[in-house]
Amino acid sequence: MKRKAESQTNSHNGKGILKKRAKTVLSEEEVLNSFRKGLFAKDVLQKYTAEYAESEPYKHGVINSLINDTLLRSVRNEIRENVHFTPKETDIYKIHQSGDLANLDGLEDAALEKLPSLLRLRDALYSETFRKYVSEITGSGELSGRKTDMAINVYTPGCHLLCHDDVIGSRRVSYILYLTDPDIPWKAEWGGALRLYPTKTFEDETGEKTKTPSPDFSKVIPPAWNQLSFFAVQPGESFHDVEEVYHASTKEELEKEGGRIRMAISGWYHIPQIGEEGYVEGAEEKWGKNSSLMQLQGNPDRYDFPQQQPVTVEAPTEPNEEKGLEEADLEFLLKYMAPTYLTPDTLEQVSERFLGLSSVTLDGLLSKKFADKVRSYIEAQETAPLPDDSAEIEKSTSWKVAKPPHKHRFLYQQPSTEKTTSDTTEMNPIQELLEVFLPSRQFRRWLEIATECEIENYDILARRFRKGQDYALATSHDGQSRLEISLGLTPTGGWGVDSDSEDEDDEEKEEKEGEDGENGEKKPNGKPSEKSTESNDKKETTENSEEEPDDVGGHEVYMAGDDDDSSSNGDAAIYKTSSDPDDDNVLFSMPASWNKMSIVLRDSGILKFVKYVSKKAEGDRWDIAGAFGVRDLEDGDEEEGNGEENMVSLESSEEEVFNGFPDSEQSDSD
Structure with missing residues (x-):
């Protein structure tokens, strides 16, 4: 990717019109006098x-x-x-x-x-x-x-x-x-x-x-x-x-x-x-x-970590068989999921929205009992100091360090390669999500119903992005379409407009909705509420930046790749070159969040990254990420979206909130 300056220097009045001029040549004396x-x-x-x-x-x-x-x-x-x-x-x-x-x-x-x-x-x-x-x-x-x-x-x-x-x-x-x-x-x-x-x-x-x-x-x-x-x-x-x-x-x-x-x-x-x-x-x-x-x-690539560990799912013996959740499936899922998301009406809503938008966000996915268990565990982990050295982290904890750093750096855990048992007594909540709930046949069946996709393999990863250290740079997906889930498990606040805690009271919610704008439409994460103007003093951009709302990063971003910008001089992952909220090519973005799952159908060529987490963040960013390979969709099943993808949030109260993401062209970084 290109990491270089724009091709134009502007004067303070913003004009900076270029014209041909013979380049000056300093005398030897002038050169020597320019240095110490x-x-x-x-x-x-x-x-x-x-x-x-x-x-x-x-x-x-x-x-x-x-x-x-x-x-x-x-x-x-x-x-x-x-x-x-x-x-x-x-x-x-x-x-x-x-x-x-x-x-x-x-x-x-x-x-x-x-x-x-x-x-x-x-x-x-x-x-x-x-x-x-x-x-x-x-x-x-x-x-x-x-x-x-x-x-x-x-x-x-x-x-x-x-x-x-x-x-x-x-x-x-x-x-x-x-x-x-x-x-x-x-x-x-x-x-x-x-x-x-x-x-x-x-x-x-x-x-x-x-x-x-x-x-x-x-x-x-x-x-x-x-x-x-x-x-x-x-x-x-x-x-x-x-x-x-x-x-x-x-x-x-x-x-x-x-x-x-x-x-x-x-x-x-x-x-x-x-x-x-x-x-x-x-x-x-x-x-x-x-x-x-x-x-x-x-x-x-052989020395990149984590390495993918896809687990193949056996194809159904009767592909056209009507799928549903049996009583035993519901009993298992209720240990982990909020009952709302297991009702036929809610599942139908999720499916309808997903099929129309190729993405959906589900707030309060985990049951209150299990969510409380996860929160207590993570909050205890955040108070325990971690070694600074990666080798020491891997030696003294269950976490591994993602590498190399010019691609990504975060802490991760993968499911055990040994067969998972039903005994969860020795597992912490993160391991239970990683080893039992998300790879389960029951969750896969629920996901197939919610998305009307047929899963053929899955790969699941627990991630912890440490504040002041971690990130995942943009990568493209060049294979067939796949479902990607991200279950946000970040207990701290301050991550963006969508990072409300599940236990935020009604008064706070009403106040927040009032700040979001008309018709409940929220502004994309990390974007200022007003466009910058040419009359803004340059010193406000630099010296008074503390007056602007803090963006601590940690948001996961999906972007449309640009086929015309594939050379080494292209910077495909520019998503914010100014304070203009319409000046990006973001398709979907979700801040670090608590008990919120996004499901995205990712096509070939779509870029994805997790923005560096600032040291100013209130805590680390935690999630469980999963990639579920799906069998080829029939014609008409997959919506292109025409650049107008939205994020749908289905609250556990079954209230629907739509957050629009603008249709825009990629910013020119050169």
Whole structure:
């Protein structure tokens, strides 16, 4: 996926019209004066080169006080006064971003005159003198001065960038130059650090080797004013993330700390382009091809965890036989399910809604007695501290850690591969759901009635997404259609408009319904109630973000894939690039919730992810997820929805609430 800036930089008035202009070239004296005095001395270069060579977990460098302090302060002031930032959010990041600074030369004269220091900084960073300096330290070979690739990223509390290796196209060296407040030193406990992940090499029985990153980072580099962090882009090895910038305890504390605004200029040096020293015809294409091959070297999916464990269901001897729930089935299901969902009338409603929308959400699915048992267990688990190290978690608890981190990270449990017995006395409630209720013949029969699908296999997983740590990045489903369930078991609140506790009283419900809008229609999770306007001051986007409602993540999102955006430069999982609630391609979204089950018919090509859970969340996100493979549907059974999928919520009181999701086109991230 592409993780890069937009192709346009806007001035403060939002126009930013581009035009052709000869690119300026700084004199050698201007270049040297742009950096700190003594930086280019031979002994200083040797020091940084030696430190780079000895660094772990992979080679990287840190240079403090890189730029002339007066120049960099001027750059920071110009940015704060004149550069417009766009809030952008995908499965992998949440940031405020400028346009591509390569386009500064194309701005109108009036706009460019307001950014002279920024222009000088860019030209100094891509000057031949400094490119050779970086090349000498990293041993990367020649670097392009023509292909500039940089943007200004602002991380405010709640912003983050998850694990990735930066391998796209012709990138050779990644860098970050921090522009945090020079007069308020950044504190490590505020977050926002660059974190590097070690890799482990696996060798299979044929001798083929595969590298995969550890779920735990091993190097933490906190931000600091005028600090440059950099490393050579190494396919399948240079894995890193940006730690969440954490929220302050109070608004007063945040103001005292300058807003905890992690501003930085980040970008890449590329391999030489045509006409430049070091250019080799076809090298860029070969570099990109080799990078992709190295990322896929060996059989990396083999080392993904959890691995799928589908259990095949025997086909019925009489396919056209009328299915129903017998008395013994109901007796079993009543141990776990609310009686409402076992009545013929309610099942008919569920089926009708599901067939029309291909999705349905059922509130209060578990019986009160069993739900209370689950809640007590989970609340006790949340108070028990977990080890920080993944290996220690797997050694000391029943949880495993999902990996590799550039795909997902969360705690999980799978059903035992041994035959499940009916004895539940030794099981905790999570295990009972995982081993007894959800894989049972009775629940499968209920699900078949509710969806009018015929199940042929199932795969069930218990998941715990720890706050401040866990997520699942976007993946597509390329097989035949399947039913996917998610039973929300998150006892804490504050997750979004749909995260009401089952024991919320009627007065609170009426008050909430009044806030939702007319006709009971609720706004999609995580979306502001009003559209942003061009007149909004940029400082409100960054420095006053604490006044906006907090979005702590943890929502599960289904999105329509874009067949026209399948290249390596496409970012298929962008679901929020602005505060416009109509500007996404979300088909279905459900926040972390308590005792609420979603059932979705997922077609081939539909993306799904669970958004990173912020450290500000009141607790961890818990659920049981299941995938039920279904036999081919007859023509006409499957509704396309035409982009107008809705989520239906059937309360256990049999009251129906419809939550609309807007029909929209995918946002352009490039």
